Ligand SMILES: Nc1ncnc2c1ncn2[C@@H]1O[C@H](COP(=O)(O)OP(=O)(O)O)[C@@H](O)[C@H]1O
């Protein structure tokens with residue numbers, strides 16, 4: 001299906017036959033051979049393929065493995081949560097997938113494109129057209145209004161100013177901020193800023209939304225609303241969501257949960273499995289019982 | 300509206316290569332202007348450093364010219380005075396062939412006037428701590444002073460630019476995540492700095508002229524007006540504007556380049 005070896009070579013060019021790629025390169029993958037995960041992957045197309053990615057930092061002569069041979073496929077339209085304690089490498093993985101940082105080893109493929117092998121100009125275009133970013137710290141441009149912030153990715157993509165303004169207004173209305181179009185970030189609450197960020201991430205109709213602890217700076221109730229908005233809007237549009245979190249409430253909306261620990265994939269669970277294995281999760285994380293997992297049970 | 304690229308249809312790479320739409324220069328300019336307007340205080344500080352540099356440059360240029368004009372007037376007047384007395388005695392040169400009595404009286408009046416002016420100007424020059432000879436020789440201390448002041452100002456402008464870029468690293472990182480290409484970041488800062496440089500230079504020229512003129516009138520009385528170097532004005536103003544814009548652009552170029560080349564992750568990691 002992808003046949004341009006002349007350009008950027010993609011040894012693991014995305015294929016619907018997930019089984020092949022599993023055999024080829026996923027030696028560290030804990031899901032290897034697990035029937036329910038293979039079943040889950042059936043008929044799904046791979047949007048992001050993380051192939052044996054490592055990222056090491058050199059801190060004062062010592063080598064720190066923030067990511068240690070991580071391999072993972074992300075499927076079109078799924079809501080994937082990356083769980084793990086603080087310092088486990090979630091943000092590092094987020095940066096790798098979003099092309100914000102380059103792997104020390106291995107490649108992240110967005111469809112048929114290896115991010116790190118693209119020229120910088122095309123990297124920018126890929127980020128602009130295909131990926132929406134949501135950060136824990138919102139990262140709105142402080143000197144721009146909510147509306148201008150949402151317009152920015154469209155303008156960077158060459159959109160007409162008037163149309164961009166209209167679309168920004170529509171998106172902001174959808175996240176419930178139609179009365180805050182011309183407010184600057186410092187005039188908005190944290191939850192409102194994150195809503196603007198959600199609207200901005202959807203500005204160019206991306207196929208992937210990356211969220212790094214989007215609720216990390218918000219109180220429980222606001223966090224829940226943000227997660228609901230994010231998952232509702234992405235489901236409507238069929239957007240793939242990859243969200244790093246250590247908040248167990250996020251699990252209730254996730255299709256699949258990847259747990260990482262010390263830079264390695266520790267476990268992969270499907271939504272249906274979550275309540276089956278609830279006992280074991282509870283052992284590790286006592287907080288689960290009163291937070292999100294209960295909702296999963298209903299579904 | 301730019302078409303979203305559906306990842307599921309066909310080779311993404313091809314689509315990325317084909318879709319070349321991007322931020323227009325006009326939009327970039329309006330982004331830069333909006334940024335300047337919002338960061339008024341910060342840009343005012345940067346502009347102020349350019350204003351001072353250019354005002355100084357203009358002042359030195361104009362003030363030096365006035366001094367030189369006054370000095371050469373002295374020489375000129377004294378030469379006419381000398382040649383007139385000569386001409387009266389022997390050659391009665393071509394100009395005074397038709398010289399009537401009236402002419403001679405006028406000449407005599409002018410002659411006295413010229414002598415008074417020359418003496419007055421000599422005195423004023425001396426009062427300002429210089430002399431006809433020094434002023435005419437185009438003292439090297441001035442050039443030295445101007446060079447030093449310009450260097451200092453360049454460093455000042457550079458510092459202001461560096462600050463304004465580094466405090467926006469995070470914003471730049473965010474913009475890169477949203478799809479800003481390197482050249483856009485560079486252009487944004489160069490637009491901003493060129494604009495600041497021009498505004499600063501225009502204000503600086505005006506300030507420099509006002510100060511130079513006031514000082515000239517205080518130092519050389521009416522001669523400050525009459526010996527004003529109108530012919531030099533255009534040259535000095537043009538040079539000041541060019542130097543002002545260059546100062547700002549050169550000051551911004553390096554930090555802008557650094558910011559543009561930065562990996563998004565490094566830009567994002569910096570504190571707001
Ligand atoms: N720029 C860096 N330099 C050195 N070490 C880093 C850097 N960024 C992250 N790390 C280390 O990598 C590990 C993973 O970090 P991170 O991905 O931010 O974790 P998480 O997002 O899960 O909290 C941590 O041990 C952290 O200290």
Ligand SMILES: [Mg+2]
Pocket residue numbers: 090091092212213
């Ligand atoms: Mg993190």
